[in-house]
Amino acid sequence: MTATGTGTGPGPAAGTGIRLTAPAPGWSIAADVVVVGSGVAGLTAALRCAAAGRRTVVVTKARLDDGSTRWAQGGIAAALGDGDTPEQHLADTLVAGAGLCDEAAVRTLVTEGPDAVHRLIGTGARFDTDPGSDEIALTREGGHHRRRIAHAGGDATGAEISRALVEAVRAAGLRTIENALVLDLLTDADGRTAGVTLHVMGEGQHDGVGAVHAPAVVLATGGMGQVFSATTNPAVSTGDGVALALRAGAEVSDLEFVQFHPTVLYLGPGAEGQQPLISEAVRGEGAHLVDADGTRFMAGQHELAELAPRDIVAKAIMRRSHEQGVEHMYLDGRHFGAQMWESRFPTILAACRSHGIDPVTEPIPVAPAAHYASGGVRTDLRGRTTVPGLYACGEVACTGVHGANRLASNSLLEGLVFAERIAADITGTPSPEAAPNSTPADGPDPTPATAPDPARATAPSAPRTALPLLAPDTRTAVQRIMTAGAGVLRSAESLARAAAELDRLHREATAAAGRPGRAEPAGATATLTAPTDPKAPEPGVEAWEATNLLCVARVLVAAAQRREETRGCHWREDHPDRDDASWRRHFRITLDADRALTLHTTATADFPPTVTP
Secondary structure: OOEOOOOOOOOOOOOOOEOOOOOOOOEEEOOOEEEEOOHHHHHHHHHHHHHHOOOOEEOOOOOOOOOHHHHOOOEEEEOOOOOOOHHHHHHHHHHHOOOOOOOHHHHHHHHHHHHHHHHHHHOOOOOEEOOOOOOEEEEEOOOOOOOOOOOOOOOOHHHHHHHHHHHHHHOOOOOOEEEEEEEEEEEEOOOOOOEEEEEEEEOOOOEEEEEEEEOEEEOOOOOOHHHOOOOOOOOOHHHHHHHHHHHOOOEEEEEOOEEEEEEEEEOOOOOOOOOOEHHHHHHHHHEEEOOOOEEEEEEEOOOOHHHHOHHHHOOOOOOOHHHHHOOOEEEEEEEHHHHHHHHOOOOHHHHHOOOOOOOOOEEEEEEEEEEEOOOOEOOOOOOOOOOOOOOEEEHHOOOOOOOOOOOOOOHHHHHHHHHHHHHHHHHHOOOOOOOOOOEEEOOOOOOOOOOOHHHOOOOOOOOOOEEEEOOOHHHHHHHHHHHHHHHOEEEEEHHHHHHHHHHHHHHHHHHHOOOEEEEEOOOOOOOOOOOOOOOOOOOOOOHHHHHHHHHHHHHHHHHHOOOOOOOOOOOOEEOOOOOOOHOOOEEEEEEEOOOOEEEOOOOOOOOOOOOOO
């Protein structure tokens, strides 16, 4: 999967024909809309679509409340306070995005954000209020010049938002399929979205591989933090939505911009998997970053000191650690006192104490860890991707809001605002009929999305290829390769090494499958059967996840190799300066039928339209 192509490039790829190796669907249901994911983005989109009378199905990988939203501590950013304005919020977001934000997308976010938060409150979310009043209590986080972060339960904002939305979904009687891993997109004969295949993990009404047929699919699958060894993301964040979109022929952008949260509880050099987050709100309330000698090192490095944008703080921690030959710094909040820790940050206090650290009496050891993907599946302001009928919102999407580095607490707001916009786009036309006999994705149609004609839902003309699966234990190898070669600090040498090692894993998987990728003739069944080679991994959740992780890892590394500058959360040691003349632009990346990447560079920092009129 090597990157090719330069310049602005043509439109989206004509489709890959690539599918995960999986059994044929053994069951199916029909809907108007299928939403994949149950965080703030997915559930908001689902509720809005259902309220407009669309038959809506929610598919989620674990339980409804087990996504990334639940883990969000700090809060949701919006211009809600006296003296604050959307223009000020826009300015802070553009600065954090380091020249690559789409200003129209940011303006949409900050102007529609306050009302969207109030609608969320109307759904049942309860935010903390100032003592003795009904006014929402607001705090500051990195990169914000105003107190504009609304929070709940002190440091349990995501959990409260998730609770409110899950209760609303259940009260509305939406059909949900839990414990289900989405596999691939279905399209009709014209290349328009017609649903998804998925695998239910032995629980619920359905079991095994099945299909949900629908003319609109909303990807809200969250991030891909599990591509690194240490991350704040839950175990389900394996890049499934981005990998599905690539196989369907959609464009992805900005995957090189992975935000590493600067203050994650340091649990030792061998710590892997999901790590406890120490919210930026702790610094917002006055905690200081110090080294082992107790010296503050952010003062003088940025006007906001500890509240500088996350990329700046993460780099400062790494520099100081390297200077002193250590692996972490400290976050000192001892001056808060026990009462403030217990009332304002009860979740963080409990997490630290469970690992033998008491923030009331000692500094917290912290180090950066993978936290958020600023890039993803490219969308327009209505959440439309380059595949008609396929939408994306939340962390899986690249709306252009975050640019090269997400501003703290803009993620929940982005999911909320753009989910509402997606629902409005889907429901702005008469309810379409669900396609009953869909076939695997054969690429995007460059015309505006409309409802597929069920009569035309026949097999695509192009052959399809079963993607060789990785052995489940390859997941750890991918994570270690990415952490070593494409983590906080990157260079041409480290990225080349990572690319070579990832290519080796891909070749080994192909060899184990006994073929370079098996082509199925036109008219074949909708989902491919498992390979017969006894050395090949059996299709299953762990193999599918490992395969998805390898896919997104290779895209991330290819983009990071191409971007020869330091910008936002992309830090190249061999190109330490930002280069606007050469690199103030985006990459548009698609997957080809031969599993090579095509990478085109936009002419400016603006994205072209996702849909050709």
